[in-house]
Every structure is written in structure tokens, then in C-alpha cells.
Amino acid sequence: xxxxxxxxxxxxxxxxxxxxxxxxxxxxxxxxxxxxxxxxxxxxxxxxxxxxxxxxxxxxxxxxxxxxxxxxxxxxxxxxxxxxxxxxxxxxxxxxxxxxxxxxxxxxxxxxxxxxxxxxxxxxxxxxxxxxxxxxxxxxxxxxxxxxxxxxxxxxxxxxxxxxxxxxxxxxxxxxxxxxxxxxxxxxxxxxxxxxxxxxxxxxxxxxxxxxxxxxxxxxxxxxxxxxxxxxxxxxxxxxxxxxxxxxxxxxxxxxxxxxxxxxxxxxxxxxxxxxxxxxxxxxxxxxxxxxxxxxxxxxxxxxxxxxxxxxxxxxxxxxxxxxxxxxxxxxxxxxxxxxxxxxxxxxxxxxxxxxxxxxxxxxxxxxxxxxxxxxxxxxxxxxxxxxxxxxxxxxxxxxxxxxxxxxxxxxxxxxxxxxxxxxxxxxxxxxxxxxxxxxxxxxxxxxxxxxxxxxxxxxxxxxxxxxxxxxxxxxxxxxxxxxxxxx
Amino acid sequence: xxxxxxxxxxxxxxxxxxxxxxxxxxxxxxxxxxxxxxxxxxxxxxxxxxxxxxxxxxxxxxxxxxxxxxxxxxxxxxxxxxxxxxxxxxxxxxxxxxxxxxxxxxxxxxxxxxxxxxxxxxxxxx
Numbered sequence: 001x002x003x004x005x006x007x008x009x010x011x012x013x014x015x016x017x018x019x020x021x022x023x024x025x026x027x028x029x030x031x032x033x034x035x036x037x038x039x040x041x042x043x044x045x046x047x048x049x050x051x052x053x054x055x056x057x058x059x060x061x062x063x064x065x066x067x068x069x070x071x072x073x074x075x076x077x078x079x080x081x082x083x084x085x086x087x088x089x090x091x092x093x094x095x096x097x098x099x100x101x102x103x104x105x106x107x108x109x110x111x112x113x114x115x116x117x118x119x120x121x122x123x124x125x126x127x128x129x130x131x132x133x134x135x136x137x138x139x140x141x142x143x144x145x146x147x148x149x150x151x152x153x154x155x156x157x158x159x160x161x162x163x164x165x166x167x168x169x170x171x172x173x174x175x176x177x178x179x180x181x182x183x184x185x186x187x188x189x190x191x192x193x194x195x196x197x198x199x200x201x202x203x204x205x206x207x208x209x210x211x212x213x214x215x216x217x218x219x220x221x222x223x224x225x226x227x228x229x230x231x232x233x234x235x236x237x238x239x240x241x242x243x244x245x246x247x248x249x250x251x252x253x254x255x256x257x258x259x260x261x262x263x264x265x266x267x268x269x270x271x272x273x274x275x276x277x278x279x280x281x282x283x284x285x286x287x288x289x290x291x292x293x294x295x296x297x298x299x300x301x302x303x304x305x306x307x308x309x310x311x312x313x314x315x316x317x318x319x320x321x322x323x324x325x326x327x328x329x330x331x332x333x334x335x336x337x338x339x340x341x342x343x344x345x346x347x348x349x350x351x352x353x354x355x356x357x358x359x360x361x362x363x364x365x366x367x368x369x370x371x372x373x374x375x376x377x378x379x380x381x382x383x384x385x386x387x388x389x390x391x392x393x394x395x396x397x398x399x400x401x402x403x404x405x406x407x408x409x410x411x412x413x414x415x416x417x418x419x420x421x422x423x424x425x426x427x428x429x430x431x432x433x434x435x436x437x438x439x440x441x442x443x444x445x446x447x448x449x450x451x452x453x454x455x456x457x458x459x460x461x462x463x464x465x466x467x468x469x470x471x472x473x474x475x476x477x478x479x480x481x482x483x484x485x486x487x488x
Numbered sequence: 489x490x491x492x493x494x495x496x497x498x499x500x501x502x503x504x505x506x507x508x509x510x511x512x513x514x515x516x517x518x519x520x521x522x523x524x525x526x527x528x529x530x531x532x533x534x535x536x537x538x539x540x541x542x543x544x545x546x547x548x549x550x551x552x553x554x555x556x557x558x559x560x561x562x563x564x565x566x567x568x569x570x571x572x573x574x575x576x577x578x579x580x581x582x583x584x585x586x587x588x589x590x591x592x593x594x595x596x597x598x599x600x601x602x603x604x605x606x607x608x609x610x611x612x613x614x
Contacts, residue, residue: 006610015520015558015568016612024553026498027505035495094524101522102556133523149491157494226613256559258610272609 005272007234009226009242010058010218011258014102019137022144025105031150033224034112038158043073046117050220053228054240059085059176059213060291060317060393062239062306065220068210071200072118075208080120082111083204083211085181086127086134089173090289091340092248093320096214098256099244100127100134103218104141108151108164110217113224115162118210122163126181129168138166173290173344177392178211180346191346192392213318215244235261239305243319249286250277250325266300269323281326284408288317290337290344291397293404294330313404315397329426330409331416335363337401345394352395355386359402367427371417380406425487428472432488437462439484449479512572515550515595517541520566522557528564529583536584537567540591550595563606569594580606 008014017024025031037046051066072080084107088096100107111123127135142164145151153161167185174180175190182204184190203209219241223231232240239261245268247255252274259268265285269275276282284294293314302308306316324333338360347353362379365371383399383406390396406413415423422430435446435455440462447455447463452471457463465476477485492498509516519525519534538552558566563580567590570576577600579590586604593599 004609004611008610008612011559012612014556015518015566017555018553019556020554023505024509026502027509029502031498032502035498039495098522098557098559131523133526147489147491149493156492156498222613253560253562255561256557258559 005263005267006258007242007260008258009222009231009234010099010215010244011102011256012222013106014098014256017103019102019104020140022105022141022148022150025103029225030105030221031109033221034109034116034150035156037113037116037224038156038160043117043119046113047073049224049228050117053223053231054235055216055219055223055231056239056306057213058215058219058243058316058318060288060315062316065212065216068200068212069114069117071198072120072203072208072210075201077207079122079205079207080118081204081207081209082114082118082120082123083178083181083185083199083209084111084123084125084217085176085178085211085213086125086131087169087176087181088128088131088214088318089171089176089344090291090318090320091337092322093246093289093318095244095246095256095319097131097134099214099218100131101137104134104138105145106221107138107214107217108141108145110212110220111164112151112155112162113220114210114212114217116160118208120208120210121161122165124165124167124185124204126167126169126175126185128171130171135166135168142166172346173340174346174392174394177394180392181211182209189346191348192394194391215319236303236305236308238307243304243316245319245321247273247321247323249321249323250280250328251275251323252277261305262303264301264303265295268304268321269300273323276323276325278325282323283326283328284324284330286314286322286324286333286401287320288315288397288400289320290341291315291393291400292317292320293400294324294333294408295404296408313407314400327424327426329367329422329424330405330412331363331367331422332424332426334402334405335360335367338363338398341394341398345398349389349391349395351386351389352391352398355382355390356395356398358382359386359399363402366413366416367422368429369416369420369427373417376406376413376417421488431472431474432467433465433470433472433474433477434486434488435463435465436484436486439482441482441484443481445479445481446476446485449475451475509551510572513549514572515546516553516568516570517550517591517595518553518555518558518568518570520556520558520560520564520568521554524557524561525564525566530565532584533565533567533582533587536587537591540588541595544591544596546591546595559610560606566606571595571598576608578606578608579604 454466454469
């Protein structure tokens with residue numbers, strides 16, 4: 001076995017080929033998968049092969065891709081549709097953008113394969129308008145594929161025809177949910193609806209539809225080129241292949257990584273990521289975006305797959321991975337994600353619309369030092385209710401950042417509420433800056449830096465901070481060259 | 489280009505393309521130009537490399553490629569140089585000045601610019 005921790009399947013062409021030149025993709029066996037399929041395989045064979053590969057949805061839920069296609073194949077409809085979900089919206093996530101910008105033809109080829117498998121003649125790529133370069137490269141790729149007869153009527157003389165169109169999203173996070181996404185393509189409000197009916201029965205224009213995420217699709221041509229057995233030999237018992245993660249936060253090698261399922265967080269953060277910036281201690285890693293949770297240090301050696309992440313209170317999600325060092329306040333992090341989800345809630349369900357707002361307000365109260373122990377009980381109770389009573393994935397998972405940080409970092413919540421302190425010194429209302437009289441030499445740097453003019457003292461004599469006027473901005477703390485200012 | 493009519497035509501075309509891009513005398517200088525790379529200055533790096541290649545008369549054997557994300561966000565802009573028969577080398581934190589050094593040293597003198605090398609920490613499925 002090789003010692004390299006990363007294995008590229010979905011990213012195999014990214015950073016290697018010129019994405020604007022179809023010939024480079026073809027030179028690396030591009031469109032060979034669909035060519036072989038159209039020549040030698042029935043749609044049922046294609047579905048069987050995908051089932052054998054064990055490929056599961058990379059957008060979050062982890063639903064088996066072969067099964068999804070099989071449902072859409074079996075359901076009857078005058079027309080059927082394939083949708084590529086490129087509405088990547090998790091803060092700090094850029095896996096799908098990188099694939100679309102680096103290897104757009106692999107997505108087109110995969111969509112044709114899926115179309116052939118379910119008997120669909122049309123595909124849509126739902127992509128956020130904030131990704132102009134990805135859109136540009138997709139447009140070029142689509143045009144080239146038509147020109148070479150790899151899209152459109154009678155592909156490679158097989159009699160099978162498939163068209164692809166782009167649809168732009170306006171950047172609403174909820175439109176990543178498949179039923180909301182379909183509403184948005186139809187020109188309606190981007191609101192989710194109850195499932196069933198699933199898109200495989202009644203999807204776009206009420207026809208059987210398959211919605212797949214970008215990274216899932218990027219694996220499809222590769223599976224047919226390497227063989228389902230080989231793909232299934234990579235990964236864990238329940239999760240096959242690799243996963244792309246966007247590594248961000250307090251880690252040295254911020255970047256896009258692709259690792260076999262079953263790699264541990266420790267390998268990702270320390271071996272691939274090169275450890276924590278500034279030599280600080282590791283505190284937690286956030287996976288799954290606003291739907292996921294924070295994983296503490298004791299789970300660094302858990303081999304990650306869909307199931308193991310769920311067991312420890314987070315989820316695979318689309319692959320955002322934010323590393324947090326010891327100076328991170330977990331209550332503040334939970335508040336950040338709740339602020340995001342309250343903003344992005346479509347407002348349809350009361351539990352999500354109002355419940356998350358109340359969660360956010362309680363967190364705000366706690367970070368301002370006004371929280372009570374009763375709030376902690378309410379926080380948990382309300383979080384559970386929102387999870388149980390929301391209609392779509394956004395509401396059902398929105399309380400996860402709160403619940404997981406409460407589970408693993410309860411002491412920090414207690415410190416905020418009981419002792420009115422923020423252990424990480426992040427929550428400004430709970431932070432106190434003081435000058436150590438023994439260390440202060442009276443250089444006046446802090447007084448000059450203070451925007452609130454609340455530091456007084458004579459030159460060459462110890463200074464003092466007027467606590468009533470202090471706005472806790474930390475300017476003095478940064479300005480002091482003698483370590484004389486303490487933050488607590 | 490006419491439309492490809494069957495799998496044989498695609499295979500022939502693939503072989504032609506493969507020869508065109510990876511023949512024994514084809515040196516590739518790849519610049520990572522996803523949104524992130526461009527934001528970090530990969531556009532200037534590309535222009536600088538392309539200009540240097542022209543200036544040194546290397547246009548016939550060197551192809552300068554705009555590619556997508558190479559994954560090393562911490563060291564953008566990134567450049568990969570691949571010379572047939574040799575292990576390709578990944579470089580990080582390149583600016584337009586360093587880009588010229590890469591062309592002069594790595595391509596002209598066949599000397600790897602060790603201080604700018606990034607470890608290529610991945611394998612690609614075959």
C-alpha cells in the first residue's frame with residue numbers, strides 16, 4: 001500500500017486538464033464510459049453496476065445512487081428528468097465548485113449515463129448564480145459536447161438522445177433541498193414540500209426525476225471506467241469510495257482533499273492538514289455545515305463514514321470541514337450557525353421559522369452573559385422539538401450545531417451561564433481586559449490604541465482600564481508589547 | 489470537427505488527443521485557475537509563464553494550460569510542471585517573478601526549484 005493518504009477519484013481530472021478543452025477530457029478516457037454503456041449495456045445493467053459499486057449520495061443524506069435511479073426507472077411518466085444539484089451553500093464548502101470548474105465534462109457524461117439508466121431525455125444543472133466561472137466553463141463544456149455529438153440527438157449513433165440545460169439559483173440555501181430545488185426550476189418559490197411523493201415518483205413538472213449532487217455524479221463515469229468491484233473495494237463496509245472535503249479554519253494546509261472513506265479525522269487534520277495553525281491545540285472539527293455538528297478531540301481516531309459521523313452527533317453532509325483551535329468558543333460557533341439557518345429558513349414551517357429564531361436569541365443571551373440555567377434546559381428541549389417537527393432537512397438539522405456542542409462542550413455553556421465567563425475569551429460581553437501593574441512600563445501604546453479612550457495613566461507609570469467604558473475590542477491587548485494586558 | 493458517430497470513432501479520436509497532449513516531447517506547465525487560484529493571482533502567473541515561454545522560444549515543446557483547482561488552497565497560486573519520463577513537480581506560492589524562475593530553471597536548465605516545491609500528497613485512481 002502506498003503511504004499517501006489521499007486518493008483522487010472525483011477529483012481525478014481537477015488541476016490536471018484544461019476544463020475548457022473537451023479534447024483533454026477525451027484524451028483521459030472521457031466519454032468512454034457512456035460510449036461503452038450505450039454499446040454494450042442495458043439500462044438495468046447500468047443500475048445494477050451502480051448498486052454493486054455501493055455509491056451513495058455525496059450531497060448529505062447518503063442515499064444509494066443505484067437505488068435512486070432504479071425508482072425513477074420503474075416509475076412511469078411521459079417524460080423523465082435528471083437534475084444535477086450544484087446549489088452548494090454550506091459556509092466554507094467548495095467541493096462542487098472545484099469539480100465544476102476543473103472537470104465539467106465528467107458531470108455532463110454522468111448525467112447522460114443517469115439519463116440512459118432511468119430513461120430520461122432531459123437534464124438540468126441547477127447552479128447558483130454566485131459561481132460565474134463554473135457557469136462559464138459548464139456552458140463551454142455543453143457547447144463542445146453538442147458539437148462532438150456527445151450530447152443531443154442520437155448520441156454516438158446509439159439512438160439515445162439527451163439534452164442538458166443550465167438553471168440558475170439565486171443563492172437560497174434551502175434550494176439545495178431537492179423538492180425546493182424542483183420548485184425553483186419550475187419558477188415557483190423555493191420552498192420544500194412533504195415527501196412522499198419523492199422526486200422519483202413526482203418530481204419536476206410532476207414527472208419522475210432523479211436529483212444527484214455534483215460530487216456523486218463525478219464518481220459515476222469513474223466507476224464504469226474502473227469497474228464497480230474496484231470502487232467497492234475502497235472505503236468501509238457501508239460507505240464505498242472516497243469523499244472530498246473542503247478543509248478550512250485553523251489548519252495549516254487549508255485545501256481540497258479527497259480521502260478514502262474510513263480515513264480518520266486525525267489523518268485529515270494532522271497528516272494532510274499539517275496540524276493546527278500557530279501550534280495551538282485542537283478543539284473540534286465541524287462537519288456537515290449548518291446541518292452537522294462539532295466533533296471533539298476524543299473522536300479523532302474514528303474512521304469516518306456516513307454511519308460513524310451520525311453516531312457521534314454530526315453528519316457527512318456535503319463535505320465542508322472546519323477545524324477549530326483551542327481559542328474557539330463553542331457557544332459562539334453554535335450561534336454563528338443558527339444565525340445562518342435563521343436567515344436561510346424559507347419560513348414555511350413554524351418550528352423552523354420561529355423555533356430557530358428563539359434558539360438564536362437564547363444563544364445571543366447566553367453569549368452576552370444574561371443566560372440562565374433554565375435557558376440551557378429550554379435550548380435542548382426546543383432543539384429536539386424543531387428537529388422532530390420541521391418538514392425538510394434544513395429545519396430538521398438546524399439545531400444540530402447547538403445540540404452537538406451542548407453534548408460535548410456543556411462545561412462551556414455552564415461557564416457562560418453560571419460563572420458569566422467565556423473560557424475562550426471570544427464573547428466580548430464576558431471578556432475582561434486588565435493591566436498587570438507589575439508588567440506595565442507605561443509606554444502608552446495601549447492608551448493610544450484604545451478607540452474608547454478608557455485607558456489612563458502617566459508616561460512611565462502603570463496604566464489602568466476604566467471597566468465601565470471598555471468596549472472589549474481587544475485593541476490594547478494586541479498593542480501591548482510587554483504582555484502586561486490580560487484577557488479573562 | 490464532425491460529430492462522433494460511434495464508439496470506434498471516439499476511440500480513434502481519444503488516441504489522437506492522447507498523442508497530442510502527452511507525446512514524448514510534450515512538456516506541460518499547468519496553472520491552477522479555479523476561482524480561488526485566480527483570486528490569488530493565477531491570472532498574472534499564467535501570463536508571465538506564457539510570456540516567458542514565448543520569449544525563450546519554447547512555444548513548440550511547452551504547452552501552458554489553464555486548469556481547475558489543484559487542492560492546495562494554502563499555497564495558491566499553484567503550478568505543476570510535467571516533463572515526459574519524469575515525475576511531475578508541484579509548486580506553490582508562485583507569483584509572476586517566481587513563474588519566470590520556474591521556466592528558466594526547471595524547463596531550460598532542468599533544475600527543480602526546491603524551495604518552492606509542494607508535496608504532492610495524493611494518488612489518482614487509474
